[in-house]
Each structure stands twice: as C-alpha cells, then as structure tokens.
Amino acid sequence: MSISKTYNPNLIEDKWYAYWLEHGFFKSVPDDREPYTIVIPPPNVTGVLHMGHMLNATIQDVLIRRARMMGKNACWVPGTDHASIATEAKVVALLKEKGINKKDLSREEFLKYAFEWKDKYGGIILEQLKKLGASCDWDRTRFTMEDSMSRAVIKVFIDLHKKGWIYRGVRMVNWDPQGKTAISDEEVIRKEVNSKLYFIKYRLAEANINSDELNKDYLVIATTRPETIMADAAICVNPHDERYKHLHGKRILIPLINREITIITDEYVTMDFGTGCLKVTPAHDLNDYELGIKHKLQVIDILDDDGSLNENAEILVGKDRFAARKEIAVLLEAANSLVKVEDYKSQVGFSERTDAVIEPKLSMQWFLKMNEMAVPALDYVMSGEVKLIPEKFKNTYKHWMENVHDWCISRQLWWGQQIPAWYLPDGNFAVAETKEEAWLEILKSNSNSTYLITDLLQDEDVVDTWFSSWLWPISIFDGFEDPDNEDIKYYYPTNDLVTAPEILFFWVARMIMAGHEYRGEAPFKNVYLTGIVRDKLGRKMSKSLGNSPDPLDLIQEFGADGVRVGMLLCSSAGNDVLFNNSYVEQGRNFANKIWNAFRLIKGWEVDKNLTSQNILAINWFESKFNSELEIINQNFDQYKLSEAMMTAYKLVWDDFCSIYLEMIKPGFEQPIDEFTYHKTLEFFDNILKLLHPFMPFLTEELWHETKERKKLECCITAKYPNPEIINRQTLHDTALAMKVIAEIRNIRNQKQISPKEKLSLVISSSLQNQYEAYNEVICKLANLSEIRFEKDKPEKAISFIVGTDEFFVPLDSSKTDIVAERERIEKDIEYLQGFLKSVDIKLNNEKFVSNAKAEVIENERKKKADAESKIQTLQLSLQSI
RNA sequence: GGGAGUUUAGCUCAGCUGGUUCAGAGCAUCUGCCUUACAAGCAGAGGGUCACUGGUUCGAACCCAGUAACUCCCACCA
Numbered sequence: 001m002s003i004s005k006t007y008n009p010n011l012i013e014d015k016w017y018a019y020w021l022e023h024g025f026f027k028s029v030p031d032d033r034e035p036y037t038i039v040i041p042p043p044n045v046t047g048v049l050h051m052g053h054m055l056n057a058t059i060q061d062v063l064i065r066r067a068r069m070m071g072k073n074a075c076w077v078p079g080t081d082h083a084s085i086a087t088e089a090k091v092v093a094l095l096k097e098k099g100i101n102k103k104d105l106s107r108e109e110f111l112k113y114a115f116e117w118k119d120k121y122g123g124i125i126l127e128q129l130k131k132l133g134a135s136c137d138w139d140r141t142r143f144t145m146e147d148s149m150s151r152a153v154i155k156v157f158i159d160l161h162k163k164g165w166i167y168r169g170v171r172m173v174n175w176d177p178q179g180k181t182a183i184s185d186e187e188v189i190r191k192e193v194n195s196k197l198y199f200i201k202y203r204l205a206e207a208n209i210n211s212d213e214l215n216k217d218y219l220v221i222a223t224t225r226p227e228t229i230m231a232d233a234a235i236c237v238n239p240h241d242e243r244y245k246h247l248h249g250k251r252i253l254i255p256l257i258n259r260e261i262t263i264i265t266d267e268y269v270t271m272d273f274g275t276g277c278l279k280v281t282p283a284h285d286l287n288d289y290e291l292g293i294k295h296k297l298q299v300i301d302i303l304d305d306d307g308s309l310n311e312n313a314e315i316l317v318g319k320d321r322f323a324a325r326k327e328i329a330v331l332l333e334a335a336n337s338l339v340k341v342e343d344y345k346s347q348v349g350f351s352e353r354t355d356a357v358i359e360p361k362l363s364m365q366w367f368l369k370m371n372e373m374a375v376p377a378l379d380y381v382m383s384g385e386v387k388l389i390p391e392k393f394k395n396t397y398k399h400w401m402e403n404v405h406d407w408c409i410s411r412q413l414w415w416g417q418q419i420p421a422w423y424l425p426d427g428n429f430a431v432a433e434t435k436e437e438a439w440l441e442i443l444k445s446n447s448n449s450t451y452l453i454t455d456l457l458q459d460e461d462v463v464d465t466w467f468s469s470w471l472w473p474i475s476i477f478d479g480f481e482d483p484d485n486e487d488i489k490y491y492y493p494t495n496d497l498v499t500a501p502e503i504l505f506f507w508v509a510r511m512i513m514a515g516h517e518y519r520g521e522a523p524f525k526n527v528y529l530t531g532i533v534r535d536k537l538g539r540k541m542s543k544s545l546g547n548s549p550d551p552l553d554l555i556q557e558f559g560a561d562g563v564r565v566g567m568l569l570c571s572s573a574g575n576d577v578l579f580n581n582s583y584v585e586q587g588r589n590f591a592n593k594i595w596n597a598f599r600l601i602k603g604w605e606v607d608k609n610l611t612s613q614n615i616l617a618i619n620w621f622e623s624k625f626n627s628e629l630e631i632i633n634q635n636f637d638q639y640k641l642s643e644a645m646m647t648a649y650k651l652v653w654d655d656f657c658s659i660y661l662e663m664i665k666p667g668f669e670q671p672i673d674e675f676t677y678h679k680t681l682e683f684f685d686n687i688l689k690l691l692h693p694f695m696p697f698l699t700e701e702l703w704h705e706t707k708e709r710k711k712l713e714c715c716i717t718a719k720y721p722n723p724e725i726i727n728r729q730t731l732h733d734t735a736l737a738m739k740v741i742a743e744i745r746n747i748r749n750q751k752q753i754s755p756k757e758k759l760s761l762v763i764s765s766s767l768q769n770q771y772e773a774y775n776e777v778i779c780k781l782a783n784l785s786e787i788r789f790e791k792d793k794p795e796k797a798i799s800f801i802v803g804t805d806e807f808f809v810p811l812d813s814s815k816t817d818i819v820a821e822r823e824r825i826e827k828d829i830e831y832l833q834g835f836l837k838s839v840d841i842k843l844n845n846e847k848f849v850s851n852a853k854a855e856v857i858e859n860e861r862k863k864k865a866d867a868e869s870k871i872q873t874l875q876l877s878l879q880s881i
Numbered sequence: 882g883g884g885a886g887u888u889u890a891g892c893u894c895a896g897c898u899g900g901u902u903c904a905g906a907g908c909a910u911c912u913g914c915c916u917u918a919c920a921a922g923c924a925g926a927g928g929g930u931c932a933c934u935g936g937u938u939c940g941a942a943c944c945c946a947g948u949a950a951c952u953c954c955c956a957c958c959a
Contacts, residue, residue: 006921669917847938
C-alpha cells in the first residue's frame with residue numbers, strides 16, 4: 001500500500017483549489033434554484049490576513065459550502081474596501097520614503113500613485129483567503145472605489161441631500177491630526193490614560209502688584225491641557241460658588257501671554273472638581289464650545305491641522321501639542337504660575353485608524369441626519385426580521401439606535417469618493433453629479449449670478465469609507481445603477497452576514513438603513529457575530545504585541561482543514577475566541593484520523609464468497625449516523641457551528657472509527673465480505689459529505705479515492721446527506737453492549753490483565769435473548785474467548801452492573817480479591833439505598849405526587865423499581881461470594 | 882456616570898419552557914498499552930459546594946432579590 005501513513009495537506013490543497021476554480025464550482029448565476037447569498041465584509045485593501053479574517057472566512061465558507069451541497073444556488077461575493085484613511089496614510093508614508101511630499105502633488109497625481117499601490121498590493125488579502133479554501137465567486141470580486149460603486153455613492157449622496165438628510169455645517173468634530181481629517185464619533189476609541197492635572201495661576205487684571213493672595217489676586221485653574229491656555233476665552237465659575245462670588249465679571253490675565261479675559265458664571269461648572277474654576281477654550285473642547293456659544297465668547301483656534309501650535313498661540317508656535325504641553329509647564333513654572341501638578345487618569349479619544357489622539361476641532365463638514373433612518377433600522381432587528389446571533393446584541397443595538405448622532409461623512413482626504421458639491425467663490429453651492437448640473441442648479445436659485453460655470457469648484461473632501469460600505473450588499477449587485485437587474489432581484493436580500501460585533505454600528509446598522517431606504521427591505525436575514533480572536537491570556541491579537549500567529553504559517557504547518565477545524569472548535573457565536581495552537585493541532589489530528597480510517601478501509605481485501613457477519617454493526621451505524629446528522633442539522637439551524645463541528649468530530653472519531661470499524665474489522669490478513677465493504681464505503685462517503693463544509697480539501701481528496709467518480713463528480717457539489725431511518729432500539733441496545741465492553745476493559749485495566757489475554761464473560765441466562773445478538777461484537781471488542789449464559793453465578797469472578805443487570809468476568813483466584821469485591825459491592829448497595837431513599841421521600845411527598853407532571857412521577861417510580869432491582873441483584877451476589 | 886452581559890472540571894465551553902443517576906463535552910492530566918489504519922494513536926480512570934448569600938417551590942445550575950469579580954457598549958466633567 002502506497003498511501004502515506006500521515007495526511008499531508010500541502011500535497012493536495014493547491015491542486016483541489018485550482019480544480020474547483022477551473023471548473024467553476026464557486027460561480028453563481030441566477031437560476032430557478034433557491035439562492036443562498038453571503039456578502040463578505042470587505043477587508044481593507046491595506047489589510048493582511050489575520051486571525052480575525054480566518055475565523056470570519058471559515059464560518060462563511062462552512063455556511064456557503066453546506067448550502068451549495070444542499071442544492072441551493074450558493075453565492076459568496078468577495079471584495080475589498082478602499083479604507084480611505086488607512087490607505088491614504090499608507091500611500092503618503094510610502095511616497096515620503098521615496099522623497100515625495102503629498103503637498104507637492106496634485107490630486108490626480110496622488111490618486112495615480114494610490115491606484116498603482118492598490119493594484120499592486122490590494123488583492124493580497126483575497127489571495128490569502130484562497131489558501132483557506134474560501135469558495136467565493138471570484139468573478140464577482142468588487143472594490144468599493146471602482147467606478148460603478150463610486151457612482152452609487154454619489155447617487156446616494158445627492159439623493160439624501162435632496163431629502164434634506166445630508167447637510168453642511170460648522171461643528172465641533174473629531175479631528176485626527178495624523179490623518180489630517182475629521183472622523184465620525186464611531187471612529188473615536190476612548191481609552192483611559194495616565195495624564196496630569198496642572199494647577200495654573202491666573203492673576204486678576206486689577207490685582208495689586210505687591211499682593212499675592214489666593215482668590216483675591218489670583219485664581220487657580222485645573223486643566224489637563226495647559227498648552228491650550230492661549231486659546232482661553234473666559235474663566236468660568238459656578239454662580240453659587242461662595243469662593244468666587246466677589247469675582248463675577250472681573251477681568252483676569254492668561255499667564256505667559258497676559259491676554260485679558262472675563263470671569264463668567266455658569267451652572268455647568270462643578271464646584272468640587274479641581275478648584276471650581278474652569279478655563280473656557282471654545283476652539284478645543286466640545287463643552288467649552290457650547291459654553292462659548294451660550295456666552296458669546298470669542299473662538300481662538302491655536303492649533304494647526306497637524307496638531308501643532310499656530311500663530312494665534314503667540315508662544316511655542318510650530319511646536320506639536322504634546323511637546324508644547326511639556327514646554328509650557330516649564331515656562332509656567334519659571335513664571336511662578338504653576339501651583340502644582342497632580343497625576344490624573346482621564347479618558348482620551350484615539351483615532352480608530354491612525355491611533356492618534358483626537359483633537360476636538362471646529363470645522364465645516366458634511367453630516368447625515370440619522371434619527372429618521374434609525375427608526376426602521378431598529379424595527380427590523382427588534383421585530384426579528386433581521387436576526388442577530390447571538391441575541392444579546394439586540395440590547396446594544398437598541399441602545400445605539402435610540403441614541404444616534406448625526407454622522408460626519410466628510411473626510412479631508414483624496415482617496416475616496418469626492419463629495420459632489422460645487423461652490424462659487426461667493427459661497428453659493430449646489431450638490432449635483434456633474435459641474436454642468438450643479439451650474440444649472442445654481443442658476444435656478446440665483447439667475448442673476450455674475451459668475452461663470454468655470455468659477456465652480458468641487459468640494460475637496462471625500463466621503464467616509466463607511467458611506468460606501470453601507471451600500472455594499474446592494475452595490476455589489478449594481479442595485480443602484482440598475483435597480484431591476486436580474487442579480488439584485490435574485491440575490492437580494494442576502495441570507496447571512498458574518499461579521500465582528502465591533503462594527504455592528506459602523507456597518508451593520510447602516511447597511512440595514514440603506515437597505516431599507518433603497519430596496520425597501522433589510523439586506524440580510526441573519527447576522528452572525530463572531531467574537532474577537534484573542535491569545536490564550538485573553539489579550540487581543542495585535543501586531544504590536546506580536547501575539548498573533550501568521551495564518552499562512554498555520555496553514556502551512558497544520559493544513560487549511562486543520563486550521564478551519566481548530567478555529568471552529570474554539571468559537572461559539574458571540575464569544576471571544578481564545579486561540580492557541582492546540583486547537584489547530586486537534587484539527588490536524590482529526591484530519592489525520594480520517595485519513596487513516598480511509599487507509600484501513602482501502603487496505604482490505606474483498607472476498608465475494610463471504611457472507612456478512614456485520615449486519616448488526618451496519619444497522620447500528622446507519623442509525624447512529626442519521627441521529628447525529630439530525631443533531632448537526634439542528635445545530636446549524638441555530639448557528640451553533642462549533643457544536644455541529646464537535647458532533648461530527650465525535651461521530652467520526654468515536655462512533656465510526658472506534659466502534660464501527662473495530663466491530664467490522666476483519667482479523668489479521670483476513671478478507672472482508674463484499675456487502676460490509678460496500679456499506680462501509682457508502683458510510684465513508686456520507687461522512688466525507690458531512691465533513692466537507694468544515695474540511696473541504698481532505699474530503700475532496702478522499703472522495704475521489706473511495707471509488708471511481710464520473711467526470712466532475714465532486715464532493716463540493718455532492719448532495720448533502722439527509723437523515724433517514726433511525727432505529728432507536730438498536731441505538732439503545734448497542735449503547736448497552738458498549739457499556740458492557742467498557743466495563744470489561746476497565747476490569748482488564750484495574751487487574752493489569754494484558755489486552756492480549758482472552759477473558760470470558762458470564763451473563764445470566766435470563767438475559768440471553770437481549771444479549772445473544774451482541775455475542776460476537778462483545779467478544780471482539782472486549783477480546784473474549786466466549787460468553788456463557790448461565791443460571792448460576794461463577795465461583796470466582798469480578799462482577800459489574802450495566803442497566804439493572806449483573807455481569808461476571810471469571811478470573812483465577814490470584815486476580816480476585818474476595819474482600820475487596822465484597823467491599824465494592826457493599827459500597828454500591830449503600831449508594832443505591834441512599835438513592836432509593838431520596839426517591840422514596842419524593843414519592844411519599846403528597847405535594848410532589850399532586851403537583852408534579854405525570855411523566856415525572858412515572859419516572860420516579862421507574863427509578864425506584866430499577867434501584868430496588870439492582871439492590872436485590874447485588875445482595876444476592878454478595879451472598880454467593 | 883448609564884446600560885448590557887458573563888461567572889459550571891486545570892483550560893475552552895454545552896446545559897431548551899425548573900423534574901431521567903443531572904452535573905456534561907472536547908482538550909489537558911493520570912494509568913496501562915509500540916494490538917498488523919493512525920503514538921498526530923489505542924484502552925481505561927480521576928477531576929466540579931454549578932461565584933457567594935438569602936428567597937420562591939414538593940423539587941433550583943436553571944426562577945426572584947442582594948453581594949462580589951470580570952467583560953463589553955455608551956457618555957463632554959475640566
């Protein structure tokens with residue numbers, strides 16, 4: 001036999017993937033079958049495959065492959081996301097390395113570089129997914145910034161503007177000084193950081209030069225951001241604060257620059273925080289901004305777009321905000337204006353994409369009103385029309401949807417869809433697809449404009465990446481440009497979406513909104529939320545920690561199937577995945593187990609003249625397979641993929657390999673009968689089909705080895721098995737027989753009897769009818785020379801009980817310790833009596849008998865009878881020792 | 882600060898509307914095996930006061946109240 005002793009995935013994976021591709025097994029076109037559609041959460045073009053993608057893609061592929069085998073028209077649409085901030089940052093950095101500054105490039109030149117970069121590196125992640133076996137319809141691969149998808153974005157922008165939901169305005173936005181763009185609230189990640197609270201002296205304008213008394217000549221202000229004092233517009237105290245009542249309306253000097261500001265009052269200020277004095281900096285803090293509006297304060301912006309201080313600051317101009325913070329502390333100290341510095345923990349916002357500290361910044365941006373769109377989107381989920389799996393995310397979803405903020409959709413970048421707004425030098429503007437249309441719009445509202453069409457300039461900004469991804473399930477089927485095309489009608493709404501809970505709001509909620517607005521129905525029926533992949537210490541996997549294995553290395557080492565099984569084993573829906581290599585090892589071992597089961601079967605010689613002795617085993621496994629298949633199907637219905645995986649795992653390893661194959665395995669160098677052989681191959685085929693969604697490569701390989709296949713008859717398109725006959729009696733009886741076998745093996749272990757030494761078993765002749773059929777099976781699996789059905793118990797034997805029946809393994813006196821045997825039996829009796837007592841108490845309890853359900857009482861009666869019968873058996877046995 | 886969730890064996894998790902000897906699975910551990918498919922294996926075994934405290938009930942891992950620890954989401958206290 002030439003089949004290798006261990007399964008070597010590397011030899012076959014590429015072969016089968018190429019084969020599947022070549023024969024178009026992943027392709028889908030609308031037909032009269034029921035569609036089953038998944039759209040991939042498009043990974044960033046800048047992305048490199050990480051463990052999160054692996055988990056996500058494995059789950060999608062399992063679902064899609066199973067649906068395909070169940071006869072549905074399975075369509076998994078892949079693609080990538082242009083990820084404006086991340087990609088632009090990457091391209092800018094790359095250009096910088098080449099000595100090219102973005103500032104020196106025109107928009108067109110920059111985009112040319114960016115597209116070049118995208119063409120070169122943008123597809124890597126999809127190529128990596130292929131290694132995992134992802135059966136996407138690659139002909140449908142989309143990119144969020146390709147022309148047609150961009151046109152959809154523009155169309156939607158214009159439409160929503162017409163509806164009055166998109167507006168332009170000056171707002172305090174989250175400014176990312178590294179990406180040099182505004183970002184949405186959702187893209188800000190708050191983290192607690194150790195910072196310092198600086199207590200700074202502000203002298204009153206009218207203070208006596210020779211006097212230095214607290215709250216008379218000066219106030220102390222506590223701030224975490226001393227570098228912004230130059231932007232102060234006022235000092236604010238609580239009107240009821242007795243300490244400062246005499247100072248209301250007085251003038252006070254900003255240290256270092258000695259600009260005069262006023263002391264104002266507002267109940268917003270908490271008296272017992274810090275010193276109760278708040279420096280109001282409208283340009284650099286959202287609350288201060290609002291206070292500023294209320295009190296009509298001047299807005300002094302001292303920061304440039306890159307986070308460095310500008311001319312308005314007067315001092316430290318050009319310094320970065322963090323450098324300035326350190327330096328100003330020194331300056332204040334020198335000027336005797338720094339009272340003290342305390343350690344302080346505060347919440348600071350970081351950019352999701354660049355990890356830069358967010359700067360609140362006042363600027364003109366585009367916004368999308370969300371309150372109206374949120375209403376139907378909330379409804380879909382609350383009514384269950386869109387199911388979140390697991391359901392616990394419904395709560396978080398609800399909370400968010402009921403507290404939506406307007407969405408800042410403009411980004412000060414070039415990589416993305418340019419906002420279709422056109423401005424005249426006087427500030428008049430129109431939103432339209434082209435300059436010409438915009439010009440007509442402007443003429444409509446202002447016919448006597450002195451400007452020319454050539455004066456129109458398009459908005460420099462692009463829209464948020466999510467403003468294109470929220471259209472993904474529609475735009476990938478060209479549902480905006482051609483709303484009645486065959487694809488969108490057939491595939492939309494899709495079935496399952498598999499994604500991470502982190503982007504439930506970023507993406508999932510907004511897709512539901514867009515789906516409702518533009519198709520009148522939600523884009524998917526089920527949202528399977530995976531967990532976050534963590535290391536075994538529970539830390540999120542990240543590049544900086546270096547705790548993430550490279551998925552491709554894992555595939556190389558353990559095989560794609562092993563990795564897939566490993567991912568599934570440790571991931572239940574919604575739970576974080578605590579990943580470690582041992583899961584993948586387990587997956588690899590499982591693949592090897594299947595491989596070897598095949599080697600065994602394939603190695604048998606068939607003798608056509610033999611009659612089958614294995615009807616019992618065959619009937620049993622048939623029922624077993626079907627009953628487990630039923631469970632697996634239920635698991636899938638509930639999206640319990642790891643349980644489905646585990647059920648299949650045990651079915652194959654325990655039931656098929658350890659029990660069934662051992663039952664039918666012919667003796668050394670003995671042939672097998674034809675019937676058993678064919679039945680076994682049939683079972684094995686069914687197992688391959690059942691496992692294919694989990695382990696596509698191995699199953700496809702073996703599928704072609706079990707028998708001659710017709711051209712293109714592949715496992716990937718084989719019909720998924722259906723649970724058929726299940727004989728519960730057979731299952732029950734065999735389970736009992738297996739218990740008997742286990743007991744005998746246990747005795748062997750305890751008594752240190754070699755597995756090679758044959759034993760015999762004595763069963764009471766009253767049980768002959770029940771156990772005779774299992775005679776051979778028990779002898780084979782427990783290595784017995786014989787089973788005797790006798791009225792009397794043997795002289796020297798170890799006994800055990802299965803069900804309510806007692807069994808004896810006769811052993812010579814050296815192995816039988818009568819005292820120990822008695823003790824063991826006595827202990828059993830004692831336990832049973834205790835158990836009986838508790839059952840009796842229940843049954844004698846009038847309230848139990850009158851309240852409990854009939855089945856429950858019936859069960860208790862049975863327990864009582866069983867226990868009594870067992871005790872009797874044991875007592876008899878005790879007497880005979 | 883508000884909200885949600887979690888807590889079951891050494892680890893990761895099942896346990897549906899309270900009721901079968903209900904306390905489970907996989908891995909890990911221990912013992913014995915190089916048994917002619919597989920040592921990436923075979924056969925067995927030992928592990929748990931179901932976080933804690935009370936309550937409801939004939940009966941609680943499951944329902945209720947409180948406590949503790951952890952996790953996540955949301956939030957502008959300088």
